[in-house]
Amino acid sequence: MLRCRPLLLLAVSSRRHVMDLASVVSRLDALAPPALAESWDNVGLLVEPTPPHQVRKMLLTNDLTEDVLEEALGAGADLVLSYHPPVFKALKRLTCAHWKERLVVRALEKRLAVYSPHTACDALANGVNDWLGRALGSCVSVPLRTCSSPSHPSGYGHILEFGGDVPESMLSRVSALQGTCVRTYPLRNEDGARVRLSCSHNALLQALAILSEDPEVYKNAELLTLQKPPLLDTGMGRLCTLSEPVSIAAAVKSVKIHVGLNHLRLALGRGKTLGSSVRVMAVCAGSGSSVLSGVPADLYLTGEMSHHEVLDAVADGRSVILCEHSNSERGYLRELGAQITQCLEGKVEVVVSQTDRDPLLVV
Ligand SMILES: [Zn+2]
Numbered sequence: 001m002l003r004c005r006p007l008l009l010l011a012v013s014s015r016r017h018v019m020d021l022a023s024v025v026s027r028l029d030a031l032a033p034p035a036l037a038e039s040w041d042n043v044g045l046l047v048e049p050t051p052p053h054q055v056r057k058m059l060l061t062n063d064l065t066e067d068v069l070e071e072a073l074g075a076g077a078d079l080v081l082s083y084h085p086p087v088f089k090a091l092k093r094l095t096c097a098h099w100k101e102r103l104v105v106r107a108l109e110k111r112l113a114v115y116s117p118h119t120a121c122d123a124l125a126n127g128v129n130d131w132l133g134r135a136l137g138s139c140v141s142v143p144l145r146t147c148s149s150p151s152h153p154s155g156y157g158h159i160l161e162f163g164g165d166v167p168e169s170m171l172s173r174v175s176a177l178q179g180t181c182v183r184t185y186p187l188r189n190e191d192g193a194r195v196r197l198s199c200s201h202n203a204l205l206q207a208l209a210i211l212s213e214d215p216e217v218y219k220n221a222e223l224l225t226l227q228k229p230p231l232l233d234t235g236m237g238r239l240c241t242l243s244e245p246v247s248i249a250a251a252v253k254s255v256k257i258h259v260g261l262n263h264l265r266l267a268l269g270r271g272k273t274l275g276s277s278v279r280v281m282a283v284c285a286g287s288g289s290s291v292l293s294g295v296p297a298d299l300y301l302t303g304e305m306s307h308h309e310v311l312d313a314v315a316d317g318r319s320v321i322l323c324e325h326s327n328s329e330r331g332y333l334r335e336l337g338a339q340i341t342q343c344l345e346g347k348v349e350v351v352v353s354q355t356d357r358d359p360l361l362v363v
Pocket of ligand 1: 285287
């Protein structure tokens, strides 16, 4: 009996640190819903070894370079979460001639899965932009561009109202659409009986086809397309209003500490000095110009902007801090790692890459 106990403990312990890839992916998708990502992006599971694939260890990285891939294999990882999708443009062949193709070939040979959340995490409440927005301390933060709910959760995205002298047979045929995502509500007002349908797009087309058989009924029908309200704490970029204004010099110091860098690039807004005050800061992790352009703020904080985009901001009196693309995102991986550990109930070991770094250095 005594001899069996260590073996039993070992079996329990090894079971605790493993999870099927499909379960891991569905939980990662729930944490950062792919529907929040930009339409041009390529997020979710990108490389899948033949199932079943068990995940014991996950490596988080900003970019999956060949150095990071070797680190993942050396560390015995079964899954790499790469913030940026290493497979973005369509691959027409998988040879060893190009580094992106080699990544996929090596990953599949070594049974290493690859997942990318990218702009889903950009948009997320408590995602990368909220992390970057805390660079100057406590603030009230709102997204610069809000996201809508991905779809009407019930599937009933349209309201069709009609009434008047509706033939009984027509009413019963519309009611018979119930099974195809239609709810009917009898209404009564000064015009007499009216019927309101809450329905899906497909059911709407079928209902309209039935109503069109009576030109008078069809002409008096009214249609409303429902929209979900925006998700107030979810979206691209953040506008951060500080509780206490700080000088630009103090902002530079705080950002260096927050992102862990000794050097940044700073452009002072027209007429501004290092002593000028910052109360409102607009942030966008990564490449910020499309989100930040024209936003009224004392300071823009992002990874990269082009020369001409910086000139535009400066001319409007806005100062700009650039810390290079991935440096504006990498520090968030520690927070993401903690969130993932929690959502996987500690069943998968989550580690952050040591070799991942921005290719650019300010020297
Ligand atoms: Zn990025």
